[in-house]
Amino acid sequence: MLHLSVQTILRRASAGIGIGFVLAATLPFPTTAQEHMPMRIAVEGAFPPFNYLDANNKLQGFDIDIANAICKVGEFECQFIVEKWDDMIPDLVARKYDAIISSMSMSDERRQKVAFTERYYNSPSVFIVRKDSPIKDVSPAALTGKNLGVTSSTAQQSFAKHLYPQTHETVFRSSPELYKGLSDGSVDIILEDKLAIYDWIANTKAGSCCEFRGPDLVDATYFGDGSGIAVRLDDSERLARLNAALKSIKADGTYDMINAKYFPFSIE
Structure with missing residues (x-):
């Protein structure tokens, strides 16, 4: 079972950066470096029911459950970073984290700055x-x-x-x-x-x-064409691995179970 805990508080003094903090996910992975890819995931934590902080300051929501499932199937060593929405794409490009799993719609404007996986849900x-x-x-x-x-x-x-x-x-x-x-x-x-x-x-x-x-x-x-997971434009290996993991959780029924937890209808 996934366990999330607050690891550190990142304080930023420069204007426009705001305050973020990191939540580490302790996953049941072996430690073989060649097989497991570290991945820092940015999430807003203020967009229920997709991502939010509960009364115990733990991340919850559809995005979080999807991310956890992808981390397990894709053999990623994952760490969640709660960040202001406005800072997400600039900080991804600046390599402060490796992916955004936060209900980000795949607009033409965003595609010029980041690469997206296949769609993981769609909403008008x-x-x-x-x-x-x-x-x-x-x-x-x-x-x-x-x-x-x-x-x-x-x-x-x-x-x-x-x-x-x-x-x-x-x-x-x-x-x-x-x-x-x-x-x-x-x-x-x-x-x-x-x-x-x-x-x-x-x-x-x-x-x-x-x-x-x-x-x-x-x-x-x-x-755009729904919401996708964002990575840097040059991060092709991670993009391919995320797409494979996303395809896997859709094929084995994991995605449908997560969907049913939050919505009485399919959002795929």
Whole structure:
């Protein structure tokens, strides 16, 4: 069984880097260096139900379970690093970790900076409003002048910036803050990954205030072809090994078991 424990706290003084910390995964691997590849995995830890810190400060969620399964099957020696979303791609490129398994959509813009595995799940984006909202039409023209909430450095923010320029955009640092902004009336409407917010709407008292509005958004230019694991562009060996491990957990039923733990429908 996987055991996660806090190993160290990384304090960063330079502006924009923020505070991260490392959680090491003690896995039942032999120590043969030729067979087992070390891998530091970046995860946000603030995107339930995909990745979050529980009351004991341990990482939980769909992304974490998928990462653990891949680490076991792919014979990786894995260490999780909790990091600010905005810093993930720059710090991956700077070799501060080796992979990002944090519900990162494979947009065209990101593909210029990092390489992605095959998709490990797919989710459309969607607008969400309070149930008493008069907003019925979510077209760019209809939302002119409305306060639209998005999360910083996400595909949803990029989509809104380019296709909804006449809205008043409010940028939140994390998904929980985005949801609170909608429920307390700080914004009129938000744009979010549909699966990410599903649990909040369906299973929490706070989320009962709100509902989806308008069609699912599946623009590949901004949202890519689902979510993948990101590695550096030159890390072809790790990319191939991750793809093989991902294929394996889908073939042996592990993926389906993890899927069923979080969603009553397939997200593959």
